[in-house]
């Protein structure tokens with residue numbers, strides 16, 4: 611698969627130079643890459659004497675709080691009135707993939723016609739933004755933030771380095787997924803030279819597992835199903851299962867990755883019941899199986915080995931469709 615790259619550096623530089631007050635945001639249920647990238651960019655803009663606000667449509671995941679010092683990352687609330695939004699000179703939209711994942715924040719950006727800059731490593735799906743700094747060859751949006759700040763001659767402070775390192779660590783599965791490149795490691799090495807402590811970052815992000823997540827893991831692992839001669843492993847997660855574990859749905863993060871690693875499995879799917887007629891699907895794969903194609907069948911998307919979709923159907927209805935699409939994609943994959 612060839613990489614798609616639109617690095618409109620000059621346009622981004624001009625937007626920063628000419629603006630004073632910026633909004634920074636990322637997708638719903640933000641991950642480490644989204645949060646780390648936001649924080650790194652925030653510190654850079656502040657260092658230039660600009661004003662920046664990080665506002666997301668979802669709340670901040672606890673395990674990334676260590677990157678903040680003063681609640682820099684906020685969830686959109688009633689204080690974010692028209693008066694506030696119309697003051698933004700531009701909005702940086704990070705790690706987004708699909709515009710709809712910006713939810714209310716995206717609607718406000720559109721309503722106030724705020725100029726937008728998309729910084730992303732997901733394939734470009736629609737022409738929604740004014741400027742792009744996008745490269746699907748980048749391991750993480752954090753890597754693109756690094757390139758951008760380098761180009762802008764930024765002083766990489768510890769806060770910036772720690773945020774970039776965390777973003778990249780999160781999206782590369784701690785430097786082990788297929789998106790990890792020589793460049794990824796070079797950036798990581800540079801961040802270590804700036805004082806980042808890898809053990810400490812890892813402990814904050816992964817070494818503080820709440821017991822309810824383990825209970826949820828027990829619930830989920832017990833219900834994995836295998837199809838297509840063991841090449842597909844999938845599991846449905848009902849609201850009841852979350853309740854029994856006392857867990858929240860964000861604590862499912864990483865389960866689809868885990869299931870993909872089972873011997874012989876080429877693709878994994880986690881179907882999360884959000885409502886009677888709303889299901890979140892997480893797809894993972896390895897080898898030739900393309901998760902992005904899989905997710906697209908359900909109106910979603912993402913990367914070759916990791917993607918997702920939100921479908922306005924209950925999971926009971928969705929499972930036979932998922933099995934049918936998986937079977938067809940497995941045939942295509944086997945022909946390669």
Ligand SMILES: [Mn+2]
Nearest residue numbers: 643705751781
């Ligand atoms: Mn990402």
